Structures are given as C-alpha cells and as structure tokens.
Amino acid sequence: MDQPVSCHPATPQQSTPEQTMTAFTAGLWKQNPVFVMVLGMCPTLAITNSVRNAIAMGLATTFVMASANGFISLIRKLVPKQVRIATYILMIATSVTIVDYLVKAISIPVYKALGAFIPLIVSNCLTLERAESYAGRNPIFKSILDGLGMGLGFTFALTCLGTVREVLGAGTFLGFPLFGPNFEPWVLFLLPPGGFITLAMWLLTFTLWRERAAKRKKAREAAEQIAVEAA
Amino acid sequence: MNESLSHIFVDALLINNFVLCVFLGMCSFIGLSGKFSTAWRMGVSVMFVIIVSSILAYGTNILLVRFHAEYLRIITYIVIIASTVQLTEMFIKKNSPSLFRAMGVYLPLITTNCAVLAVPLFQTSRNYNFIQSVVFAIAASGGYTMAIVILSLVRERVELSDVPNLAKGTALTLILAAILSMAFMGFGGMGNGE
Numbered sequence: 505m506d507q508p509v510s511c512h513p514a515t516p517q518q519s520t521p522e523q524t525m526t527a528f529t530a531g532l533w534k535q536n537p538v539f540v541m542v543l544g545m546c547p548t549l550a551i552t553n554s555v556r557n558a559i560a561m562g563l564a565t566t567f568v569m570a571s572a573n574g575f576i577s578l579i580r581k582l583v584p585k586q587v588r589i590a591t592y593i594l595m596i597a598t599s600v601t602i603v604d605y606l607v608k609a610i611s612i613p614v615y616k617a618l619g620a621f622i623p624l625i626v627s628n629c630l631t632l633e634r635a636e637s638y639a640g641r642n643p644i645f646k647s648i649l650d651g652l653g654m655g656l657g658f659t660f661a662l663t664c665l666g667t668v669r670e671v672l673g674a675g676t677f678l679g680f681p682l683f684g685p686n687f688e689p690w691v692l693f694l695l696p697p698g699g700f701i702t703l704a705m706w707l708l709t710f711t712l713w714r715e716r717a718a719k720r721k722k723a724r725e726a727a728e729q730i731a732v733e734a735a
Numbered sequence: 736m737n738e739s740l741s742h743i744f745v746d747a748l749l750i751n752n753f754v755l756c757v758f759l760g761m762c763s764f765i766g767l768s769g770k771f772s773t774a775w776r777m778g779v780s781v782m783f784v785i786i787v788s789s790i791l792a793y794g795t796n797i798l799l800v801r802f803h804a805e806y807l808r809i810i811t812y813i814v815i816i817a818s819t820v821q822l823t824e825m826f827i828k829k830n831s832p833s834l835f836r837a838m839g840v841y842l843p844l845i846t847t848n849c850a851v852l853a854v855p856l857f858q859t860s861r862n863y864n865f866i867q868s869v870v871f872a873i874a875a876s877g878g879y880t881m882a883i884v885i886l887s888l889v890r891e892r893v894e895l896s897d898v899p900n901l902a903k904g905t906a907l908t909l910i911l912a913a914i915l916s917m918a919f920m921g922f923g924g925m926g927n928g929e
Binding site: 549593594598604605697698700701703708711 | 857902905909
C-alpha cells in the first residue's frame, strides 16, 4: 500500500500469504473505513436506522467494492493515467447497476428501504478511494480481497450504528422486541439527528480506545527502559 | 405527480434538506466546513454543478426512455456529472487560481458528492417535468449551500472555545451537525403533515 504513486509498477512483487491476509484484514479493523478513515458517510448515517437495512446496505457495498476492485485491477495496466478516475467511476457504476438489479430481484422490501442509496454507492467516496489507492496498483486477487475486507469492515461499522439506533430508537433488534411492552422508544435515534449523534459517540469511543492503547504502550516502553537501565 | 413549484422548493430547501435530513453530500459537508470562505465557495460550485447536470440529465433521460435503455441511467448520469465537474474545474482555474488552490482535492471530488448524483436520480424517479426539475435542483443545491455555510459559521465560533481534546475534529463536527439537524426538524411541520 505504501508503494509510490504509479500506475505501472516496475516489477511485480511476489506477495507472501501473510501480505495477502493483510489486504483482507486491514479494512476490518485497523483501517476501518468508517471509524478510522471516516469515508462513505452518507449511507452510514442514512441507512442505519435498522440493523436489517444496515446489513443489506453493507453487503451491497461489499459486492460493489469486490467486483469493481477486481475489474479495475484487471485493466490497471491498459488505462492511461489521465483518464483513470473516469474509468474507475465507469467500472464502479457498472457494478452498481448489477447490484441495483440484483437487490430488486432478491427482495423488494429491502430495495424499497434502501431507496436511492443503492445507485448512490457510485458516489460513495469509499469505493473510489479504494480503487485509486489500492486496486489501481495491486494484482487482481489482492484487490478483490481488499474490496471484500473493506466492504465487511463497512458492514461491521454500519451494524454497530444500526444496533445502537434500533435498540434505543425502537426497542428492537432485527425486528425482535427486546424490552417489555412498557418500554418507551427514544424516537430521536431513528430520526436524522440520532444518526449524527450515534456516529459521533462511536467515533469518540474509538478515539478513547486508541488513546488508551497508545498510553499503555508508552507506559510499557518506559517500564522496559527503566528495567534496561537498572540492569 | 403534480406538485406545486413552491411546494417542491420549500420541501427540498428546508423540510427535506439534502444534507441535514436526507444525509447527502456528507463528505464535503464535514470536510470543507472548517472555514466560511471555503464553505460558501464550495457551496456555489456545487450549486452550479447540480443545476447544469440536472438540466443535462433531464434531456438525456428522455433519450434513454425513448430507446428503452433505462438500465444505463446510473452510468450516463455519472458521466454527465463528471464532465460538468471537469468544466467547472477549468472555469475556476481560469478565473480564480487562488480559489482553485483553496479548493484543492475537493473540486474533483464533487463528482463523488452524493448530493450531485441524487438530484437527477430523484427528479427522474419522481417524474418531474422540466420546470419542476430546475426548481428542484436550485432548491436542493441551495439547501446544501445553506447547510454548509451555517455549519462553517458555527465551527468558526467553536474554534475559539475550549473543548475536550478527545472530541476535537470529526466527532465535534458531527455533534454540531446533530444539533443543526434537530433545528431543521422544526421545519417538518411546514409540509402537508408528513
């Protein structure tokens, strides 16, 4: 990923199995598209008012990213540098059209719930960012894995948000009531402000975790330093 | 579909504000709202792109329907938008190099601004006629500009106040956006009770 910006890598690198695995796992946690890179905000906020919609949206995006990354990686050496963005967008738009018709064929209720946000995967910054920074310069298998990993990380983040919003806003999880009949749902969380607040709280939580981890690491290093000096 | 023009206008501008109620164009809304001067310029460029691409998309859609090629809709719309953005970029580069530098990477990124793609998609799915489409495009992009300008003004104020280190950055912006969005929910009563 830290290769210099070029569409034509001079020598194809031999990748080890571990590197291939990193392509897949990076998106899941370390470079989570929503919590770390803060990309693809529109569906993250708009579609997460129920867990079911969140998962459906996440899977649709995963499919688009895996197939678009695959196509782009396949033709990466044929595309002149000047028109690469336009080409990437066309590839992504093609995959999105496929997904649009697939979802319509699989489930009409889900299609209606996701509404305009399926065609809008085209303009999800996440898909273009991965095409530009990964699929445009990596071999096809790794690019597909990267698309899958990023997409699943995106699904994970959407599910996190959807869980909070559905549990607080409707008192249900995947449609099953969690609390007794006396539960008064906190409707605000299903409405737009709830989306903003939930995402803000998740981001705060993750920043807190990362800061704590950094602090612990620093303390451990200091302790080791002292131990070395004492020895 | 026979909505009055004033209803379309108020609905897209306030009641269903593109940014704060429908969540479109979030990336630039959060990324470029740090300073008032960049925010309003971004708003105006997005307005220009949305209005031009909405008119072009209206014409193209007639052709697509004529030739029964509706499945090409997403692809053609994105091509229209990408070329409009390229046009805007050339225009700004020629007329105001300083603005061009200030906008940086966000100018080409208008292509991947969902608000821009959403306007032609919505006007097609709601079967608006030509005048309705233009009014809808003006109102929707005006709503985007208004939201990003208001947020930038609030953020300039918050810059000066003492917030916990942890919350600085995106999280704080999101909380501000949440409060703004709650304020915009007050407009909900202006519609026909929806």
